[in-house]
Amino acid sequence: MNTSSLSEEWVTSLKPDLHGIRFRFWLAFFSASVGIVVSLGVLQIGFIGPYYRNVKMHSIRNIAEDIAEYLSGDATDEEIGKAVQDTIRNNACVVMYNTKGKIIFQADSLGVGCIFNAAESRKPQQLNSMETIRQQMDENGSDFSLTFESAVTDNQMMVYGTKVNAPLSTYYLFVNTSLDPVYSAYSVFLSQYFIFTIVVMLLASAFAYFYSRKITRPIVNMQKEAGKLANADYTAHFEGGSFTETQQLASTLNPANHQLQKIDTLRRDLIANLSHDIRTPLTDIRAYAEMIRDISGDRPEKREKHLNVIIRETEYLSMLINDMNQLTAMQSDNIEINEEEIDLCARINEIIELNRTLIHNAGIILHVDLPEKLYVVIDDIKIGRVIQNYLSNAIKHTPSGNSITIRAYKKRMDNVVRIEVEDQGEGIKEEEIPYIWDRYYKSSRTFRRNMNSTGLGLAIVKSIAETLECRYGVISHVNRGSLFYFEIPEKHR
Numbered sequence: 370m371n372t373s374s375l376s377e378e379w380v381t382s383l384k385p386d387l388h389g390i391r392f393r394f395w396l397a398f399f400s401a402s403v404g405i406v407v408s409l410g411v412l413q414i415g416f417i418g419p420y421y422r423n424v425k426m427h428s429i430r431n432i433a434e435d436i437a438e439y440l441s442g443d444a445t446d447e448e449i450g451k452a453v454q455d456t457i458r459n460n461a462c463v464v465m466y467n468t469k470g471k472i473i474f475q476a477d478s479l480g481v482g483c484i485f486n487a488a489e490s491r492k493p494q495q496l497n498s499m500e501t502i503r504q505q506m507d508e509n510g511s512d513f514s515l516t517f518e519s520a521v522t523d524n525q526m527m528v529y530g531t532k533v534n535a536p537l538s539t540y541y542l543f544v545n546t547s548l549d550p551v552y553s554a555y556s557v558f559l560s561q562y563f564i565f566t567i568v569v570m571l572l573a574s575a576f577a578y579f580y581s582r583k584i585t586r587p588i589v590n591m592q593k594e595a596g597k598l599a600n601a602d603y604t605a606h607f608e609g610g611s612f613t614e615t616q617q618l619a620s621t622l623n624p625a626n627h628q629l630q631k632i633d634t635l636r637r638d639l640i641a642n643l644s645h646d647i648r649t650p651l652t653d654i655r656a657y658a659e660m661i662r663d664i665s666g667d668r669p670e671k672r673e674k675h676l677n678v679i680i681r682e683t684e685y686l687s688m689l690i691n692d693m694n695q696l697t698a699m700q701s702d703n704i705e706i707n708e709e710e711i712d713l714c715a716r717i718n719e720i721i722e723l724n725r726t727l728i729h730n731a732g733i734i735l736h737v738d739l740p741e742k743l744y745v746v747i748d749d750i751k752i753g754r755v756i757q758n759y760l761s762n763a764i765k766h767t768p769s770g771n772s773i774t775i776r777a778y779k780k781r782m783d784n785v786v787r788i789e790v791e792d793q794g795e796g797i798k799e800e801e802i803p804y805i806w807d808r809y810y811k812s813s814r815t816f817r818r819n820m821n822s823t824g825l826g827l828a829i830v831k832s833i834a835e836t837l838e839c840r841y842g843v844i845s846h847v848n849r850g851s852l853f854y855f856e857i858p859e860k861h862r
Contacts, residue, residue: 394581395574402573403566410562422527422548426514429461429529429544433512436463436542437533466502466541473540484526484545502541506532516548591622650682706836708860711749713777713786714739720756721775724764732769738776745786746860751833758826759790759853766794766851784859785840791852797845805843806831830855 462483465474477483506513512531525548533540590608597605608619657675664671717739728735745752756775763773771793780787797805806827834841834855845851 392581394584395577398577398580399570399573402577403570406566406569410566422516425527425546425548426529429527429546430514432461432463433529433531433542433544436465437531441533441535461544461546464543466543468539468541484528485543502530506530506541587619591618595622650686653682654679707748707750708746709749710744710746711752713743713745713747713752713788713857714741716749716753717756717775717777717788720753720760724757724760727764728773731764731767733764733767734770734772736772736774738774738778740778743777743779743786745857747857748837751837752855752857755830755833755855756788756790758830759788759855762826762853763790763792763794763851767792768794771850779859780856783856785856786859788855788857789852790854791850793850796847796849796851797843798847799845802843802845 462477462485463475464472464483464485467473472485475485512529514530515528517526517528526545527548528543528545530541530543533542587608594605606623657678661672661675718737721735721737760773760775767773773793774789774791776789776791778787779785830841833839837857839858840856841854843851843853
């Protein structure tokens, strides 16, 4: 891959897919983070002003209450003045009037910020005369508070006033302070909040980007692997990452991939095997049909012989197709199981009767060891196929004059019903036993009866046993024969 293509791929990876899960997750997380920060900022901005005003009002009210305590006692003028100075704390202006409007005490740490130290025009209308002061006190229940903008300093001012009933006289006490420090702090907060918001947006964007990649990476990888499946590449493997949902998805897709791979393998094998197995019968059919046309058409004896060959080969093809279809369906796990209670002995006797003529013509002695009735819960068609395939295999490999024994009984210790088909053939070599269940396996046994056989019988038994979850197997000794068995777990309907 050249540099330009790499650059194009890199640019494409950076280009956001506006409809993709990665972009939408990033957008949702980023929007939520910014929304929370902005909401908190709006709340702070909305509440910071009233909060600080309440704090300031509480502060100057405390100053006034402390001074009123001294005035209500037996303190001297000197003590009162000292109390005023101590209470101001260098952040307020305190002025005290008598009932005639004369200033009795005054302390100022604000300078021009004290509304009582300058022209009357600086005061709000409520404080322009003692008459208005008394009226204000009466209307507000001996104390009041005001917030206004100073005409001199252009600052927000706050005033608290209260009437003090001392033992010797009545006084009007006022404390005022500037709100400028509040709004200075407010401005600092706004500037810091702006910087904080920018930082949060950058961090939220980066975090949302990387976390969205972490979350979507398994999904993106799964999409790439799914693309392999679309091209029949079954090497695909799905990784679930660290999230439960994607792990569950991967655990579903991987078995599905294996199943597709299995089906594809079966399909390829089916085509290959059918191509191989069909070629010879078709060649024979064509050859004998041409012989009938060219040679034996007017000779009944030859014509019948040739037609019988054609019929035998067509029957073989039909058996082959049926066996391949059944085997493929079972090995792909695409087969229905219809369990029902049946009399196993009656089913075995039916199959024996179907094969009675073949057994008689082969010169084989048949022994049947069955109880009167033996009920099992099983798929009737499939267990019938197992018995037929075992019996056909025994007939195929048992010489004339030898015997075949069929028996069925309960193994109470194992809680199973066991079917056995035992022959007196030449047996199977020990090293060959694991492979006789494979499709088209050709053993080294020399004796094989000339009869239609697809070579799939034992492979079908194996697939049926695995489908029905039954045990199966063979016990064989060379020159002594073989015993094939099939064990059905006891069930109750």
